[in-house]
Amino acid sequence: MGYNQKMFGLGSKRSIIREIFEYSKTRATEIGAENVYDFSLGNPSVPAPAEVNDTIRELLATENSVLLHGYTSAQGDANVRKVIADRINEKFGVGISPNLIYMTCGAAASLSICLKAVMEEGAGDECIVFAPFFTEYRVFIENAGGKIIVSNPKEKTFQIDVADFESRITPATKAVIVNSPNNPSGVVYSEETIKALCEVLRRKSAEYGRVIYLIADEPYRELVYADVEVPYLMNYYDNTLVCYSYSKSLSLPGERIGYIAVSPKMEECTNIYLTVCGAGRSLGYVCAPSLFQQVIARCIDAKVNVEAYKENRDLLYDNLTSYGYECVKPDGAFYLFVKALEEDAYKFFERAKAHEILVVPCDDFGVKGYVRIAYCTDKAKVVGALPAFEALAKEYLG
Ligand code: PLP
Numbered sequence: 001m002g003y004n005q006k007m008f009g010l011g012s013k014r015s016i017i018r019e020i021f022e023y024s025k026t027r028a029t030e031i032g033a034e035n036v037y038d039f040s041l042g043n044p045s046v047p048a049p050a051e052v053n054d055t056i057r058e059l060l061a062t063e064n065s066v067l068l069h070g071y072t073s074a075q076g077d078a079n080v081r082k083v084i085a086d087r088i089n090e091k092f093g094v095g096i097s098p099n100l101i102y103m104t105c106g107a108a109a110s111l112s113i114c115l116k117a118v119m120e121e122g123a124g125d126e127c128i129v130f131a132p133f134f135t136e137y138r139v140f141i142e143n144a145g146g147k148i149i150v151s152n153p154k155e156k157t158f159q160i161d162v163a164d165f166e167s168r169i170t171p172a173t174k175a176v177i178v179n180s181p182n183n184p185s186g187v188v189y190s191e192e193t194i195k196a197l198c199e200v201l202r203r204k205s206a207e208y209g210r211v212i213y214l215i216a217d218e219p220y221r222e223l224v225y226a227d228v229e230v231p232y233l234m235n236y237y238d239n240t241l242v243c244y245s246y247s248k249s250l251s252l253p254g255e256r257i258g259y260i261a262v263s264p265k266m267e268e269c270t271n272i273y274l275t276v277c278g279a280g281r282s283l284g285y286v287c288a289p290s291l292f293q294q295v296i297a298r299c300i301d302a303k304v305n306v307e308a309y310k311e312n313r314d315l316l317y318d319n320l321t322s323y324g325y326e327c328v329k330p331d332g333a334f335y336l337f338v339k340a341l342e343e344d345a346y347k348f349f350e351r352a353k354a355h356e357i358l359v360v361p362c363d364d365f366g367v368k369g370y371v372r373i374a375y376c377t378d379k380a381k382v383v384g385a386l387p388a389f390e391a392l393a394k395e396y397l398g
Helices: 005-012 016-031 050-062 078-092 106-118 136-143 162-168 191-208 269-282 290-298 306-323 345-353 379-397
Strands: 101-104 126-130 147-151 173-179 213-217 240-245 258-262 335-339 370-374
Touching: 050 290, 078 101, 078 258, 078 290, 101 106, 101 269, 106 136, 106 173, 106 213, 106 240, 106 258, 106 269, 126 136, 126 162, 136 147, 147 162, 162 191, 173 191, 258 269, 306 335, 306 379, 345 370, 345 379
Parallel strands: 126 147, 126 173, 173 213, 213 240
Antiparallel strands: 101 258, 240 258, 335 370
């Protein structure tokens, strides 16, 4: 076998979410798509703002085609980076320069690049993640030569358990990934939690005499439903890298656009930025999509209709809890993290499937006995699924 077995494993083993998605397509041809309650995929259901499509048309009609579709500099177009840096400074007052912004192909690329930049292959570096966590973290961390370490959450609230976190830090800890609003729980980590976490990071960095990098994974930053603030981590911890994406905030997941922001307060921030550039180069990213860099610069204040997700969240949360399901009320993202009505989330998934409900068992997200409902669907689908959720609950709870 003259090829990489680890990569073969990644490519040939379908993720459970993909498997459910394939099943859903087949089932839809058998009983009609409207009768399959598929809540498996985190693909935005709200369209990109009209402004985005208008801007694309305008750019195509007015800009020089060769330039518009050409390579940009590796870190991204200078003007685009300036627009982004200005907006970050306006909102969060961090004083970042465009020379610390690196345009990427979405959060997945941002994370892979940041991890590659800070972790050293063969050095036994560890990266801590907080359960429940986005399953691809394991792939990205291992690909950067690191080891994933999972910190367990507080029961019921799914906030970070700072004591558990502290117990996982070792002299090998190089990075920590914080994802808020969280996939799959929808939880927004409170300011109190973030402050406590950063305090531990500072103390442990000093104790071990080496920097621990905080990587903020923020594709859901704009999707919040209550009057909650999502703390901007650069304002709490100097050695922070922010991985931002427009996949969910502008409903552009297929266009692959986002950025990395390196905190200006980070030790050796210019060198870290150059290391980010080197990591992007080594991973073969070349540059982020040129057309969409221009779209972002012109649509920096555009917003998707978050209200549509909120309606789905309220419908599902209010009804499911009234049927007897247990879940934490999500303040953001578009996921509901529901306790399975039996110990084994896979068995529960199978019984839900018999009611044509497709949810994702979350053992791989680091918490056993839960399923994820992605409510980025039409409201009609949510309304249609409610009787099925009720019948499923009755099967267990009577
Ligand atoms: N991080 C989290 C927590 C996600 O849920 C996702 C996608 O669903 C990503 C990163 C990757 O997003 P992107 O499309 O920006 O690469």
